[in-house]
Amino acid sequence: MSQPTLLKIYQSLLSAFGPQHWWPANTAEEVIFGAILAQNTTWENAKRAIAALKNTENLSFKKIPTINLEELADLIKSARFLNQKAKALKAVADYLGNTYNFDIEKMKKKPLGKLREELLNLYRIGPETADSILLYALEKPIFVIDAYTKRMFSQHGFMKSDDSYEAYQKFFMDNLPHNVQVYNEFHALIVHTGYLYCKPKPLCEECPLSHF
DNA sequence: GGCCAGGACACCA
DNA sequence: TGGTGTCATGGC
Numbered sequence: 001m002s003q004p005t006l007l008k009i010y011q012s013l014l015s016a017f018g019p020q021h022w023w024p025a026n027t028a029e030e031v032i033f034g035a036i037l038a039q040n041t042t043w044e045n046a047k048r049a050i051a052a053l054k055n056t057e058n059l060s061f062k063k064i065p066t067i068n069l070e071e072l073a074d075l076i077k078s079a080r081f082l083n084q085k086a087k088a089l090k091a092v093a094d095y096l097g098n099t100y101n102f103d104i105e106k107m108k109k110k111p112l113g114k115l116r117e118e119l120l121n122l123y124r125i126g127p128e129t130a131d132s133i134l135l136y137a138l139e140k141p142i143f144v145i146d147a148y149t150k151r152m153f154s155q156h157g158f159m160k161s162d163d164s165y166e167a168y169q170k171f172f173m174d175n176l177p178h179n180v181q182v183y184n185e186f187h188a189l190i191v192h193t194g195y196l197y198c199k200p201k202p203l204c205e206e207c208p209l210s211h212f
Numbered sequence: 213g214g215c216c217a218g219g220a221c222a223c224c225a
Numbered sequence: 226t227g228g229t230g231t232c233a234t235g236g237c
Contacts, residue, residue, distance in 0.1 A: 040232095041234075042235080042236080044236085045234065045235060048235090077233090077234065080232080080233070080235080081231095081233070081234085082232090082234080084231095084232060084233095085232095
């Protein structure tokens with residue numbers, strides 16, 4: 001794999017599908033809510049949970065500590081794994097409050113590596129969620145690997161299906177310019193393409209990646 | 213009724 | 226370290 005090839009895949013998906021305008025949220029804070037609520041569920045179900053928080057004026061990490069756990073879990077139940085995700089939102093709220101006084105702009109001033117370490121120490125923030133927050137909420141140059149990325153790029157022979165998250169991430173970051181906008185758009189395009197051609201039965205031969 | 217969705221984690225050997 | 230089970234909604 002050469003850098004021009006991966007860049008060509010990106011350009012090809014971009015011209016085929018256009019800009020995806022990710023992350024679908026109004027504020028950085030909403031991106032963080034969404035990154036947790038969308039874990040291993042459909043975006044539609046995550047959106048319902050976000051709407052429920054918004055309708056009750058609880059879509060703010062300042063408000064999360066004031067809601068009891070059961071009530072919070074009930075509000076976000078459409079996003080699946082309600083109890084775990086409710087605890088995760090509580091943990092992030094504590095972290096944001098204690099470390100940054102809920103000021104995302106203050107958070108952005110910290111270096112990428114330090115922020116990633118802090119996020120990974122939080123309950124139910126794994127590599128994909130941490131990187132989604134870093135890229136889409138904090139505008140840090142790190143590539144997000146998700147289930148679609150693994151499926152598509154292993155099915156088309158660029159990687160192995162059992163390669164680690166880190167291996168996939170290195171593959172993308174070694175072969176693309178370190179650019180927030182490119183990482184943002186490429187990951188969004190991969191999810192879009194994966195949704196069209198990779199689930200549940202793969203339509204690999206029709207997938208744009210089959211041309212590379 | 214069964215399977216799957218934009219993961220993470222506990223537990224066990 | 227890796228393999229497997231758990232979490233516990235909603236749509237198709």
